[in-house]
Amino acid sequence: MKSLVLGATGQVGFELCRMQPVRTELVALSRDQLDICDGIAVAAALRRFKPTVVINAAAYTQVDRAESEPERAFDVNGMAPGHVASATRAIGARLIHLSTDFIFDGGQPRPWAPGDPGRPLNAYGRSKLAGEGAVQRESHGEAVIVRTAWLYSTHGTNFVKTMLRLMGARDVLDVVVDQVGSPTWARSLARALWMFAIRPDLRGTYHWTDAGVASWYDFAVAIQEEALSRNLLTRQIAIRAIRSAEYPTAAQRPPFSVLDTRSTAQDLGLQPEHWRRNLRLMLDEVAAT
Numbered sequence: 383m384k385s386l387v388l389g390a391t392g393q394v395g396f397e398l399c400r401m402q403p404v405r406t407e408l409v410a411l412s413r414d415q416l417d418i419c420d421g422i423a424v425a426a427a428l429r430r431f432k433p434t435v436v437i438n439a440a441a442y443t444q445v446d447r448a449e450s451e452p453e454r455a456f457d458v459n460g461m462a463p464g465h466v467a468s469a470t471r472a473i474g475a476r477l478i479h480l481s482t483d484f485i486f487d488g489g490q491p492r493p494w495a496p497g498d499p500g501r502p503l504n505a506y507g508r509s510k511l512a513g514e515g516a517v518q519r520e521s522h523g524e525a526v527i528v529r530t531a532w533l534y535s536t537h538g539t540n541f542v543k544t545m546l547r548l549m550g551a552r553d554v555l556d557v558v559v560d561q562v563g564s565p566t567w568a569r570s571l572a573r574a575l576w577m578f579a580i581r582p583d584l585r586g587t588y589h590w591t592d593a594g595v596a597s598w599y600d601f602a603v604a605i606q607e608e609a610l611s612r613n614l615l616t617r618q619i620a621i622r623a624i625r626s627a628e629y630p631t632a633a634q635r636p637p638f639s640v641l642d643t644r645s646t647a648q649d650l651g652l653q654p655e656h657w658r659r660n661l662r663l664m665l666d667e668v669a670a671t
């Protein structure tokens with residue numbers, strides 16, 4: 383298998399490179415090396431490298447900023463995946479494309495199934511939903527789209543690293559309690575993506591997150607407990623549960639973001655691990671560095 387990873391310097395791209403399976407030839411390109419908005423450059427790169435699988439982990443992921451620059455978010459997340467899908471199809475390769483829980487409005491009381499209709503609440507979600515459509519269209523339904531949520535890793539900017547920083551600097555932290563999802567280690571997602579890569583029989587839309595659910599408040603409390611036990615923090619601070627309305631952000635977020643991962647587990651034969659177990663593994667890694 384010869385693989386091309388796009389968005390190589392992001393959280394998922396980084397973990398994909400780290401988790402590269404044996405006997406895989408891997409080319410991993412950052413934005414500096416290949417801007418996916420440049421359709422001609424994308425087609426030329428795919429013709430040059432001739433991958434059998436392309437994993438598109440490149441995206442505009444600044445959810446709040448997307449409200450003030452929706453065109454930029456749409457170019458990267460809505461249009462460019464179409465270029466990637468069409469160039470991938472042109473060389474007879476497979477595409478695995480990443481999408482998000484934010485295509486849903488979070489307004490139903492059960493986990494979101496892959497076939498549930500998208501109804502995004504914000505510009506980022508609208509751009510990602512448009513990207514899914516472009517990928518479906520340009521790949522003629524042959525691509526795999528993997529929606530995920532609430533990612534963190536030792537690499538990049540994410541909730542776990544932000545919490546560790548703030549908990550080390552403040553005496554009190556307010557964290558929203560009325561948004562619920564499944565915290566997901568980018569490493570576990572990368573493992574699932576590589577399993578999709580070796581399964582040419584699979585196509586269509588899948589969900590992958592770690593198991594279990596939590597509010598951002600629950601997640602913050604767990605981060606503090608696990609960090610204290612590893613001496614990543616030296617003192618316990620107060621964490622207060624607040625409502626989203628008390629922490630206004632530019633982008634509205636879905637209250638219930640839990641994704642139903644059963645079809646992925648079944649088709650890959652891979653059960654997701656509980657988020658708390660993966661949080662421990664990630665913090666073990668932080669403690670070891």
Ligand SMILES: NC(=O)c1ccc[n+]([C@@H]2O[C@H](COP(=O)([O-])OP(=O)(O)OC[C@H]3O[C@@H](n4cnc5c(N)ncnc54)[C@H](OP(=O)(O)O)[C@@H]3O)[C@@H](O)[C@H]2O)c1
Nearest residue numbers: 389391392393394413417418440441443480482530531533
């Ligand atoms: N993070 C989450 O919680 C989350 C949740 C659900 C779904 N997802 C999805 O998962 C995927 C990966 O997310 P992530 O957390 O790894 O994001 P990330 O850390 O922000 O990485 C995104 C990568 O894409 C690159 N990129 C941006 N614009 C590009 C362009 N025009 N051409 C080529 N590369 C470009 C970025 O490069 P620069 O840094 O140089 O800009 C960065 O390396 C995305 O599809 C995202 O929508 C993420």
